[in-house]
Amino acid sequence: MKNVILSAKALCKSFAHNGGQVHILTNIDLDLYEGDFTVVMGASGSGKSTLLYTLSGMDRATSGRVMLGDEDLASAGEKRLAELRHTKMGFVFQQMHLVSNLTLFENVAVPGYLNKNIPAEEIRARADELLEKMNISHIKTHLPSQVSGGEQQRCAIARAVINKPELLFADEPTGALNKKNSGDVLELLTGLNRNGQSILMVTHAPRAALRANRLLYLEDGSIIGELDLPPYDEAEEKSRISQVNAWLSSLHW
């Protein structure tokens, strides 16, 4: 039996528009489990990015609850949310968003420094280890503008996990990368997941979705499909592709 790390109950999100309400998310009940690599798919405008913001506390739900462990993100103040972001959550964005005037090493280390309980030496050692793991330690003193997009995204992943978050949120992490770099990034995320990192990723790339052990399909603000898969194994990729494609076809993808 897996532990639930994040749970959404009756989650709704709507926006006021032209005097009326546009419903983006409708009554979503969702549990995310420890150690899972969960991928949310859906067509453009289906609400998958909004689901990511709302689950991660970046945006407040119109109604419903989002529990991270025992804590309701809906009632957490800004200060607490900031604390959660550098203790229990990590974020990877499509456009990397590294701080342009910090070196790759500093970009990774800075969120670690926010953690009062971890000594600076340990953060530096962790950052070095992660950069090594991401295969970018040789360019750690470079600025973001001096490295490739793939290298920037690897640095962003290292930054997201420096504080060993309970849940890593990834928003189209391969969306701005070429095929080679996309593969590298997905490999790194898979590796992290194998080591126990829980991940929630939003994507519309089926290749990226293959890495998940749990797939959710969102349409018009509701989860209309779910597919459980065994953990990713490269040797079984072909059968996995068929399985995922069949599932997506059944959902009129």
Place this chain on the structure above:
Amino acid sequence: MELSILLKANIKYKKGSFISVMILTLIIVTTAAAVLGVRKNYQSALKTAQDGAEVGSANIYISARSLDEDLLDKVRRSSLVDKAEVYDSFVNTGKTVFPRYSDENSYFFFVMRDGLKLYSPGHDSFEDTIPELNKGEIYLPYGLRSKMDCTEGDIIRSEFAGTVREFRIKGFLQEPVHGSSMIGWKNVFISRSDYDEICRIVEAAESETNTKLFKQVKVFKADSGLSDAKFLRQLNLETGIVSKSTGSLTNEQSERYTGLFMNIILDVVLGFVAVLFVIVLIIIAHSIRTEIEMDYENLGILKAQGFTNRKITQVILLRYILAEIIGMAAGIILSVPLERSLSGIFMKTTGILPDRSIAFGGTALIVLGIFLLSAGLVFFSARRLARISPVRAISGGREDIYFSSRLTAPITKRGLTASIAYRSFTSSLGKYIGILFITALLTFFTVTVNVMSSAINSRSALESMGMYYDDISLRAKDSQELLSRIDEIERTVEKYTPIEKKYYGSAVYLSVDGENIMCEVWKDVNFLPGLLKGRLPLYNNEILVTISAADALDLEIGSRVTVSRKTQEESYIVSGIYQTGNDAGYCTAMSLDAAKRIGINSLSSFGLVLADTSEADQIAKELNSRYGELLTATAHRFEDDLYNDTLMSAARAMRIMIYAFSGVFALVAVIMVCTKAFMQERTDLGIYKSIGFTERRLRKQFAVRFLIISLAGSIVGAAAGALFSDDLLNLIFSLFGVNRVTTDSTPLTFIGAGSFITASVTLFALLTSRRIKKVSIRELITE
């Protein structure tokens, strides 16, 4: 069509800078239009008053005994004179006692005549008819109302040849020649019965009294093209009437002295507007630069769609012009009440009820100037548009950051906020130097405004007008001895407080190129106030002349004059033109060393200006006890002088206006700079938020950064102010015809300005940083 769509979008998304430019323009136009309006309304009202009263080219005051028929006939027959009118008068040179103060200036009494206007009880209009004066009633010129703090119904008292008479003030007149509080001699009007009665008393007096029968000869020059001063000198050379008179006042002198205080203060305010405008231009240039950087992507997209640099520049230009038009329109409307209240303040000194109109011509020129200069600046600043490449803009937006600085320090866990703030500096030095420059400029501006305001505190304004005021005056019992022991006396004073200025001088009449003219002799000419052109005398063969004297004697800087006294005669060179309150500005001045050449070896008046006036009474007491056989020392309190109080309230009003506008101006500029910086850093702030930085920490980091920049900028600005503000002010004032202003700056002037800007920038950075709350991490997500 496409321009209007882009313009609307541009205004909508750049509301902040649109409103800021609008407010800054509003401040400039409000101030400039009000100042021009005050001057125009005063000048037109003065002209109407002069025409109504038929003031003539000069008034000569001559004792009734000296003006015989022959002399008057000569004057009337002179080809220089169009006509001459004679009015009977008697002068009282004794004290005139008002309810609260008394005046020792000469009052010329007349029977009421046509051409003058009577103020209504509210003093904001004129009565249609002037009620006849009854026995015991008097009409006074309006300038006396503020000068002597009197009002309708008050009783004033004078002694005429031993007989004390009381008059009830029936009303105040607009008298355009001597009516200003800046001119000492006054024309007052009484009933025929009082006039005749006092004349009889004076005629019956057996000995010399303080009241004499006089004639006022009003002369109108023929159209000879001569200035009033030259006309009067020529007339005197022909007839000798001025030499036989007690005094004269040309219309030009009267005009100059009536509006002197107002003009000096308005010049300062116009100088302030000029400084303000230069800073607005610099801020607009900075704003356009940062906007282009921030809008790189959108501008690139527009270029990719076929918009030319010219078209995009037009959009930027139209936005600024539109903001300026709104600011100008509002400024012109606001200038009306401001002009009214300023005019009301100056009416106290001029005695002239100003007209009520807007100075359209002058304002239109200023508006046109603002349009042209800002349009030129927009075109100049928008050159950067040419560097925008559509391809790079669409693919990534603004330039990547590459920097390699020796100043770079590592990011550390301890002092994380400070180390990140410091990194922001070293990585974007250009941007921060820009902000530092603006902060330095604002500080320099505030210093300049402080220094400028000090030029219109009443004491400085008096000095700029060529008048001086001392805190302790020494009346010599033996002037030679006093002069020889003056160093010892100064040392006694300096035991209490440093001496700031020493006014040791005499006023003697000398013959200058054959004209009998007052000469101010100064021990140290460096303290002489009121220099307008040229320089103070350095050598003992140099002399200063006033504008009136230069005009009458046909002199300019470098001219040679022959000065004679008794049997001695020497040649002097005119080193400068100055103004003075003595003899209605018909005067010359030289150093004691220069005066010694014609036999003047002693001085009659000794005045000291103290750094700390609080001990003036104590100092006077000690001087009287130690040097009682040599002198009588008297302490004065500048503020206790009612006349100064009138000037002080006018000056204070101007200072309040300048400070209020400067404050609003500086704050708008600071908000503009902070907002722009915030917009530039918005993405980075979102990133920091996403990795767990709290709003509080980010706000602190933002504000601390601005504190450091503004502190550095303020230091640079204050230092520049200390070095250059005086020179800049004198340069600005010279554009308005004032060649030297007396300013009075202390270390507090610079520290205060620096602190004001630093505190404002930090405060507004902190307030602007509240917007960090609105920076959502969602903005980092690409949909």
